Amino acid sequence: MPNVPFAFLRGLLGGLCVVFAHMAGRTWMGVRKHRVRPARFYAWLLRTAACAVVLIFRNPFDSLAIAVWCLAAAAFAAGAWAIAREKPPEDLTDTMFPER
Numbered sequence: 254m255p256n257v258p259f260a261f262l263r264g265l266l267g268g269l270c271v272v273f274a275h276m277a278g279r280t281w282m283g284v285r286k287h288r289v290r291p292a293r294f295y296a297w298l299l300r301t302a303a304c305a306v307v308l309i310f311r312n313p314f315d316s317l318a319i320a321v322w323c324l325a326a327a328a329f330a331a332g333a334w335a336i337a338r339e340k341p342p343e344d345l346t347d348t349m350f351p352e353r
Contacts, residue, residue, distance in 0.1 A: 263308055267321035270304035274325035277301050278332025286336070301325060 277297035283289030305325065308318045 259311075263312070263317060266304050266307055267317060267324075270301055270308070270321055271324045271328045273297055273301040273304060275328040275332040278329035278334075279336050281329075282333045282336035301329075 277294065277300075280289050280294040280297050284291050284294050305318075305322060308321060312318075
């Protein structure tokens with residue numbers, strides 16, 4: 254196995270944590286709109302929590318963990334906001350089938 258520094262792996266897990274938090278926010282709003290089953294939200298939440306906990310598994314709280322957690326919270330809010338402010342689909346019925 255190649256010699257990969259732990260700092261790189263922690264950074265990679267931090268990036269995954271932020272992405273998973275964004276998807277958790279999107280599915281949370283989908284659950285609230287009754288488009289998505291709650292199990293999908295819990296799966297994204299579990300992935301986010303696992304990555305967040307692994308960041309401090311062998312290292313104490315440091316600036317990387319705090320920054321990742323703050324970014325994850327912001328990504329969760331951004332994901333929820335994106336779905337909450339979603340535009341309704343455009344109705345193209347009259348364009349495709351005009352009345353004669």
